[in-house]
Amino acid sequence: MAIIRVTNLTKKFKDLVAVDDINLEIEEGECFGLLGPNGAGKTSIIRMITAVSPPSRGDIWVDGRELRKHPREVKAILGVIPQTDNLDEDLTVIQNLTTFARYFAIPREVAYQRSVEILNSMALEGKRDSKIDELSGGMKRRLLIGRGLVNAPKIIILDEPSIGLDPQARHMVWRKLKELKSQGITQLLCTQNMEEAARLCDRVAIIHQGRIIDIDTPQAFVTRYMSNRVWEIDVTSDERDSIMRELERRQLEFEEFAGIIHVFPKDDSLVEGLPGVARAATLEDVFFKLTGRSLVE
Ligand SMILES: Nc1ncnc2c1ncn2[C@@H]1O[C@H](COP(=O)(O)OP(=O)(O)OP(=O)(O)O)[C@@H](O)[C@H]1O
Ligand SMILES: [Mg+2]
Numbered sequence: 001m002a003i004i005r006v007t008n009l010t011k012k013f014k015d016l017v018a019v020d021d022i023n024l025e026i027e028e029g030e031c032f033g034l035l036g037p038n039g040a041g042k043t044s045i046i047r048m049i050t051a052v053s054p055p056s057r058g059d060i061w062v063d064g065r066e067l068r069k070h071p072r073e074v075k076a077i078l079g080v081i082p083q084t085d086n087l088d089e090d091l092t093v094i095q096n097l098t099t100f101a102r103y104f105a106i107p108r109e110v111a112y113q114r115s116v117e118i119l120n121s122m123a124l125e126g127k128r129d130s131k132i133d134e135l136s137g138g139m140k141r142r143l144l145i146g147r148g149l150v151n152a153p154k155i156i157i158l159d160e161p162s163i164g165l166d167p168q169a170r171h172m173v174w175r176k177l178k179e180l181k182s183q184g185i186t187q188l189l190c191t192q193n194m195e196e197a198a199r200l201c202d203r204v205a206i207i208h209q210g211r212i213i214d215i216d217t218p219q220a221f222v223t224r225y226m227s228n229r230v231w232e233i234d235v236t237s238d239e240r241d242s243i244m245r246e247l248e249r250r251q252l253e254f255e256e257f258a259g260i261i262h263v264f265p266k267d268d269s270l271v272e273g274l275p276g277v278a279r280a281a282t283l284e285d286v287f288f289k290l291t292g293r294s295l296v297e
Helices: 042-049 071-077 093-103 108-121 138-147 167-180 195-202 218-225 237-249 282-293
Strands: 006-011 016-026 031-036 055-063 078-081 155-159 186-191 202-209 209-217 228-236 253-258 260-263 275-278
Touching: 006 042, 016 042, 016 055, 016 209, 031 042, 031 195, 042 055, 042 155, 042 186, 071 078, 078 138, 093 108, 093 138, 108 138, 138 167, 167 186, 167 195, 186 195, 195 282, 202 218, 202 282, 209 218, 209 282, 218 253, 237 260
Parallel strands: 031 186, 031 202, 078 155, 155 186
Antiparallel strands: 006 016, 006 055, 202 209, 228 260, 228 275, 253 260
């Protein structure tokens, strides 16, 4: 049985349908990703599943309980890492964790012990007694992730976990998430980082304009939609028009974003003689093919 089940989930803000009739089943122990660009509706979905914002329509079941009827029981087993930092500025780093633990009625000693362990695992032990405004953005992010683990949750829900982290911190967070997954903890994360989705997620839902376009494993997405490698041409403005004409003459499928032309040839021989380099297809290309948009704009 799915540990999270969502049926006909819809969120409207006046005339705007931010989440449009979503159905979703997340299995226990899996890492499930919501992948989509700014404004796709990812945070709105997560806010409903974490009982922060009520759905306009639809039902949510978490671990066998209907969320609307049992919000408190559900919240007790969720670890929530929001997109924007809402740490308590008046408290120190460790107090942010121990105080948060009190909401879950965790005994003081256990809470303290756990908080120390979390600070170690997030490489924040040196900042234990610092005030929040003495932390860098990436440190706040790591503390926020750590805070989501204070109640030893059965499910963790992360909104853009690695946003604002440098590569080293990002890899540390990814390692931590993999470790939690190996302990059987279910993860729902939303991201616009396709590398993050590909590395961490067992399955990914591609979200566009409030709808789920498709759900599959990252690998299957790439093999289903991308039959071949992608050919990348970094064009200068004076050669751009002639290259475009050549691509059209060869009837090649291509898209241009971030100043680079991405060609999707069915076969490498079709791009013979063109400038550029071949690269492996990624989830980002799949996203582009499905929506005509890039993930990050
Ligand atoms: N409280 C609100 N009131 C009105 N509109 C909202 C509200 N929250 C979100 N929206 C709108 O709903 C849509 C989806 O927003 P949401 O924050 O869910 O997107 P997202 O996928 O999380 O984007 P991002 O990657 O930028 O975080 C957007 O058009 C946004 O403007
Ligand atoms: Mg968001």
